Amino acid sequence: MNSVIQTKGLSYRYGKGRMALEKIDLSIREGETVALIGANGAGKSTLLLLLRGILDAGEGEIVIHGRGLPRRGKIEALAGEVGLVVQDPDDQLFSSTVFDDVAFGAVNFGLPRDEVEARVKRALAAVGLSGFEERIPHHLSGGEKRRVSLATVYAMEPSILLLDEPTSHLDPKARLEVIRLIRDFPGTRVIATHDFELILKVASRVILLHEGKIAADGPPVSIVTDEKLLREKDLAMPLVVRYLMALESGDHAALHAHEHEHVYDYHSRDGKTERRILRHSHPHAHEDDRDHGHEHENQ
Numbered sequence: 594m595n596s597v598i599q600t601k602g603l604s605y606r607y608g609k610g611r612m613a614l615e616k617i618d619l620s621i622r623e624g625e626t627v628a629l630i631g632a633n634g635a636g637k638s639t640l641l642l643l644l645r646g647i648l649d650a651g652e653g654e655i656v657i658h659g660r661g662l663p664r665r666g667k668i669e670a671l672a673g674e675v676g677l678v679v680q681d682p683d684d685q686l687f688s689s690t691v692f693d694d695v696a697f698g699a700v701n702f703g704l705p706r707d708e709v710e711a712r713v714k715r716a717l718a719a720v721g722l723s724g725f726e727e728r729i730p731h732h733l734s735g736g737e738k739r740r741v742s743l744a745t746v747y748a749m750e751p752s753i754l755l756l757d758e759p760t761s762h763l764d765p766k767a768r769l770e771v772i773r774l775i776r777d778f779p780g781t782r783v784i785a786t787h788d789f790e791l792i793l794k795v796a797s798r799v800i801l802l803h804e805g806k807i808a809a810d811g812p813p814v815s816i817v818t819d820e821k822l823l824r825e826k827d828l829a830m831p832l833v834v835r836y837l838m839a840l841e842s843g844d845h846a847a848l849h850a851h852e853h854e855h856v857y858d859y860h861s862r863d864g865k866t867e868r869r870i871l872r873h874s875h876p877h878a879h880e881d882d883r884d885h886g887h888e889h890e891n892q
Contacts, residue, residue: 595659596620597753597781598644603653605639613639615805617653623752626775626782628792628813631802632827637785638680640802641755644783645677657753672702676746680758682738683731691717691733691741692726698749716747720774736767743774752780760788789817789831801826 598621605614614636621627629637642648643655646662655662657674679685688694695716699709717723720740725733730741739759746754759775760768775782776795786792792799792813799816801809803826809816816822818838820830 595623596656597623597658598783599654599656600644601654601656603640603643603650603655605636605643605648605651612805614643617807619800619807621781621783623781625798626784626796627798627800628796629783629785629800629802630787630789630792630816630828631808635802636805637802638757641677641757641783641785644753645675645755646671647677672698673749674751675753675755676749676751677755678739678742678746678757678759680761682735682742685742685745686730686738689729690726691722691728691730691744694730694741695744695748698745702749712748712750713744716744719747719777720744721770734767736763736770739763739767739771740774743771754778754780754782756782756784756786758786758788759784760786760791789834792817793834793837801828803827 598619600617600619603614603617603619604612606612617636617640629640631637639648643650644657657671662671686694688697692713695713696709699712704712713726714723717725720743722737722740722744725737725741730738733741754775756775759771763771772791772794775784775791782795784791784796796813799809799811799813800807801816801822808826809819809822817834818830823830
C-alpha cells in the first residue's frame with residue numbers, strides 16, 4: 594500500500610526549551626492503525642499537532658498523500674484530509690448546540706447548507722447520537738462529549754484520523770463504545786495513548802517515543818509485552834497485559850483473583866483512633882494452586 598503520511602527529519606522545539614521531537618523519520622501506509630506510546634513528554638501529542646498542521650515544524654518535512662505541507666496555511670490545506678480529536682472534548686466543543694459544533698468545519702469549508710446538514714446527520718448517526726442536534730454539548734456526559742468530538746471530525750470526512758488519548762477519563766461502557774468507533778473508522782488512524790488494551794484491540798503497529806525520538810517500531814504484541822524495553826523507556830506493563838500473557842502462556846500457571854486486606858489506623862480530627870480494613874482483589878499467576886494472603890499494618 595502507498596504511504597499516506599511521511600515525515601523526514603522532523604524536529605520541533607517549544608520556544609528555547611528542550612527538543613520535543615528530534616529527527617523523526619516515519620512512514621504510515623494507507624489503512625494502518627498506528628498507536629503512539631511513550632511516557633508523558635515523549636512527544637506524542639506534539640507529533641499529532643504537527644501532522645494536523647497546527648504546529649509549524651522547526652525542521653524537516655511532512656508529506657501527506659504525496660504532497661509536502663506548505664509552510665503557511667497548513668490547517669486549511671489539510672481540513673478535508675486529516676482530522677484531529679483532542680484529548681479533552683471541552684477543548685473541541687465550544688458551540689451552543691451539538692449541531693453547530695459538528696457543522697463548524699463543514700460550514701467553514703464553504704459547503705452548501707444542504708450538504709452541511711447531510712454531513713451532520715451522517716456523522717451523528719455514525720457515533721450513535723442521532724437526534725442530539727439541539728442538545729447543549731456541555732450538558733452531555735463524558736462519553737457523549739467524546740462521541741460528539743469524533744462526529745465533528747467525521748463530518749469533514751477525512752481519510753486520516755488522529756486521536757489524542759481517546760479513552761481517557763471514560764467509564765468502562767463509554768470506553769468500549771469509543772474503541773468500537775475507532776475500530777470502525779474506514780481510514781488511516783494514528784492514536785496517542787496509554788491504553789494498552791485499546792492498542793491490542795485496534796492497532797496494527799506501535800511506535801514507542803522516548804525523549805522525542807523513535808525508540809521502537811513494530812507489531813503491538815512484541816512491543817507491549819517487552820517488559821525490559823518498556824521499563825527502560827519509563828513505561829510499565831499494565832496488569833491487564835500481564836494477565837493476558839499469563840492466560841495465554843499455558844506454562845502451568847494458575848490464575849487466581851486474591852482478596853487482600855490492608856489494615857491501618859485511621860486518626861480522626863477529634864483525636865480518636867479507629868482500626869480500618871481496606872480490601873481489594875487482583876489477579877496473580879502462580880506455578881501451583883496454593884492460596885496465599887497478606888496483611889499490612891500502618892502504625
